[in-house]
Amino acid sequence: MPEVVVVGAGVGGLAAAIHVAASGHDVTVVERLDHVGGKLDHRSAAGFTWETGPSLLTLPDVFRGLAGVAGHDLDDLVDLVRLDPICRYRFADGTGFDHRADAVDAAAAVEALSPGAGPKFDDFLDRARTVWEVSERTFFAGAMTSPLRLLRRMRSPRDLADIDPLRSLHARAAATFDDSRLVQWADRYATYSGSSPYDAPATLGCIPHLEQHLGAWYVRGGLARLADALARIAADLGVEVRTRCDVDRITHAGDGVTGVRLADGEHLAADAVIANADALHLYRDLLPHRRARRRAERAPRSSSGFVLLLGIEGATAGLAHHNISFSGDYRAEFDALFDVHDPIADPTVYVAASSVTDPSQAPAGHENWFVLVNAPSFDDPAEEAARYAGYGDHVLEVMAERGWDLAGRIVHRDEIRPVDIADRFRTPGGSIYGTSSNGAMAAFLRPGNRGPVDGLYLCGGSSHPGGGLPLVAMSGRIAADLCTQDLA
Numbered sequence: 001m002p003e004v005v006v007v008g009a010g011v012g013g014l015a016a017a018i019h020v021a022a023s024g025h026d027v028t029v030v031e032r033l034d035h036v037g038g039k040l041d042h043r044s045a046a047g048f049t050w051e052t053g054p055s056l057l058t059l060p061d062v063f064r065g066l067a068g069v070a071g072h073d074l075d076d077l078v079d080l081v082r083l084d085p086i087c088r089y090r091f092a093d094g095t096g097f098d099h100r101a102d103a104v105d106a107a108a109a110v111e112a113l114s115p116g117a118g119p120k121f122d123d124f125l126d127r128a129r130t131v132w133e134v135s136e137r138t139f140f141a142g143a144m145t146s147p148l149r150l151l152r153r154m155r156s157p158r159d160l161a162d163i164d165p166l167r168s169l170h171a172r173a174a175a176t177f178d179d180s181r182l183v184q185w186a187d188r189y190a191t192y193s194g195s196s197p198y199d200a201p202a203t204l205g206c207i208p209h210l211e212q213h214l215g216a217w218y219v220r221g222g223l224a225r226l227a228d229a230l231a232r233i234a235a236d237l238g239v240e241v242r243t244r245c246d247v248d249r250i251t252h253a254g255d256g257v258t259g260v261r262l263a264d265g266e267h268l269a270a271d272a273v274i275a276n277a278d279a280l281h282l283y284r285d286l287l288p289h290r291r292a293r294r295r296a297e298r299a300p301r302s303s304s305g306f307v308l309l310l311g312i313e314g315a316t317a318g319l320a321h322h323n324i325s326f327s328g329d330y331r332a333e334f335d336a337l338f339d340v341h342d343p344i345a346d347p348t349v350y351v352a353a354s355s356v357t358d359p360s361q362a363p364a365g366h367e368n369w370f371v372l373v374n375a376p377s378f379d380d381p382a383e384e385a386a387r388y389a390g391y392g393d394h395v396l397e398v399m400a401e402r403g404w405d406l407a408g409r410i411v412h413r414d415e416i417r418p419v420d421i422a423d424r425f426r427t428p429g430g431s432i433y434g435t436s437s438n439g440a441m442a443a444f445l446r447p448g449n450r451g452p453v454d455g456l457y458l459c460g461g462s463s464h465p466g467g468g469l470p471l472v473a474m475s476g477r478i479a480a481d482l483c484t485q486d487l488a
């Protein structure tokens with residue numbers, strides 16, 4: 001059977017490997033780090049464990065389906081915990097609400113926050129469900145090369161109206177809610193793909209449906225356990241995973257790939273290569289290709305992130321597993337992110353403390369705070385390195401002003417800056433999701449799953465359908481389908 005090499009053991013790469021191996025091909029995954037999972041990772045120190053990438057899992061059925069391809073039951077491999085509340089929101093005026101897992105409870109909490117808004121919240125979620133149902137059988141169904149391809153998958157013009165691609169998420173939110181706090185709540189879903197609500201299409205309004213009706217999930221022991229489970233499934237299918245293997249070229253002869261060359265000079269011959277590395281790294285370094293590179297450069301990059309990993313002594317009153325403290329001026333935040341490209345002065349702060357759900361993640365009497373604020377992606381690494389000096393202290397001051405005064409309680413502190421994300425994962429600009437959804441055409445500017453050379457396929461956050469755990473797993477399936485069809 002033909003040999004397929006996957007470059008990168010991120011979630012997209014592991015998903016692709018599982019699908020290709022399940023159809024009977026020999027698969028080797030080469031990963032430059034010493035472990036699998038890519039951005040789905042964790043860090044441990046002083047008895048604490050923090051997620052360093054994803055802290056929230058949506059659409060676990062995508063992973064159940066992936067495990068099922070190999071005859072596994074995902075729930076035998078990982079302990080999935082449905083969270084309630086989904087998230088505790090606090091607004092700049094000091095008010096807030098718990099987004100409860102039960103839809104009736106959630107609407108009641110919204111109604112208590114803003115009398116009259118409960119039915120609007122229900123309406124927003126109903127529309128979110130419709131958008132998802134249409135998107136799932138059209139946009140997410142396979143490779144996407146042009147708007148025409150999307151239109152061909154639609155059953156009627158009604159489908160197009162339902163996904164609402166020409167209006168921004170913010171416009172949709174503002175048309176639904178009179179209360180600016182709930183507009184800000186709805187706008188936040190643009191950040192689930194590292195995008196701006198003012199530029200991303202209203203289609204992203206499907207995400208609250210995923211959280212509300214299909215659940216917001218944690219993996220007991222930390223989300224990185226999911227990567228271990230995928231690696232185990234791949235191993236059972238005979239996939240060879242080689243870590244500490246840096247690919248420096250995808251080799252080709254004429255119009256077809258011939259394999260990959262590793263940094264130590266070893267050549268792995270292959271009939272097909274699936275690149276899970278970022279598309280910009282791919283077309284700049286691994287298989288230099290001017291046209292494909294230019295195209296990849298035109299796709300809008302997602303935002304990056306600035307992270308504090310904190311070990312906190314004592315218990316914090318009112319802390320949930322997922323917490324958001326919104327800034328007072330969301331527009332200024334996204335201007336800083338995508339127009340001015342500056343660290344955000346007054347950021348919305350996200351705190352995930354998995355020890356609230358899973359005490360194994362912190363020593364007794366302590367909490368593990370993963371603090372994330374949005375940060376712009378960057379062009380110049382040399383300039384970037386200095387930009388975040390003192391920013392961690394600034395974020396802690398902002399948090400203190402908003403009621404999270406951690407003075408005297410921090411027993412461990414670590415930072416992850418955009419430049420660290422870029423270096424570690426070879427993700428240009430430190431973009432945490434690869435490409436963003438900014439602009440009505442963003443979905444079609446994103447590099448496709450088929451490369452410009454025969455036998456080359458792409459998966460992962462920088463290619464269709466974009467970033468986030470379930471989406472990169474879908475991209476792995478789409479790339480694997482193209483690959484196995486061509487090999488047949």
Ligand SMILES: Cc1cc2nc3c(=O)[nH]c(=O)nc-3n(C[C@H](O)[C@H](O)[C@H](O)COP(=O)(O)OP(=O)(O)OC[C@H]3O[C@@H](n4cnc5c(N)ncnc54)[C@H](O)[C@@H]3O)c2cc1C
Pocket residue numbers: 007008009010011012013030031032033037038039040052053054055056057058245246247248276277278281286305307372421424425426427432433434459460461462467468469470472
């Ligand atoms: C801080 C942060 C928070 C996030 N929060 C969430 C969240 O809550 N929920 C969610 O769903 N998603 C979240 N995400 C996004 C999610 O982590 C990513 O979309 C997803 O994990 C990316 O998977 P991928 O398949 O694109 O591969 P990546 O994770 O980008 O992995 C690519 C792999 O390729 C390897 N590689 C690159 N170049 C080479 C080479 N030349 N040779 C060999 N190997 C190479 C890299 O080392 C890496 O392991 C977050 C990300 C970050 C960073």
